Amino acid sequence: MKAERKHAAFQSVTLPHLDRLVAIASRWGDGNEAEDYVQEAYVRAWTTFHQLRDTRAAFAWLYRILRTVAAERWRTRARRQDLLFITELEHAHEEMVAADTPDPLDLLLARLDAGRLREALREIPEDLAEAVELHDVHGLKYREIAQLVSIPLGTVMSRISRGRQLLAGLLRVQDGDEVDRLATGRREFSAKS
């Protein structure tokens, strides 16, 4: 009976956060992989459920477990960003701000397929992507992110700022690549005909 009560309590405390945790995990892996992370996090949460003192802090507690699971799996993977690429994104962002266009991202975003911008979060450094996603996608306040990730408020501010700048730069770089690819395709087509 005691086990039943614990199980019921675990479900009622943790299940309301399942959707959000799956959405968060989807940045670290696709489909089944993201769900594996979440399932592993729930298994660990079950074994340490007695340590959760304040059920109002359940999301933060689950998030930290999920983050640990993802970080452990990631250790075996090579991280995708290199310094040269980040510098390229910074340069692209600076060009956008310097150009005499009132809203430099407007057209780029209008051309973007649904889901592509969230995918682009995978291309920028993890600490920046995390802060941007928690704020812009999941609606957390800066103070909440600082508590969740255990960083100072000023660091949240700079991570969100830099993360969005790199995302904007990435969109510009990718759009340029796409334009180049289409132009090459057109040239090849007209050369053949």
Place this chain on the structure above:
Amino acid sequence: MGTHPTHLIAAYADGELPRGESDAVAVHLEGCGPCRRELALHQDVRAALGREPLPGPSPALRVRIARIGRAPLLREAPARGARRKAPRR
């Protein structure tokens, strides 16, 4: 605010700056095109990310999560008519 307050513009866009700093950034923005473009960039990325579709848990995951913590099922009794090992003589 003489130099560009680039590092504050994201927080300004998100309404996360204290009143004094927010007012100072607002004054700077009135006369600075690059900073207005920086502001537009932050607003655009935030709005676009907020519109992105989010994946949800599959029904199978919901089932697996619901099973966590349940005592493992006892081995099921063999179906009627199933062959049993003959006792050793």
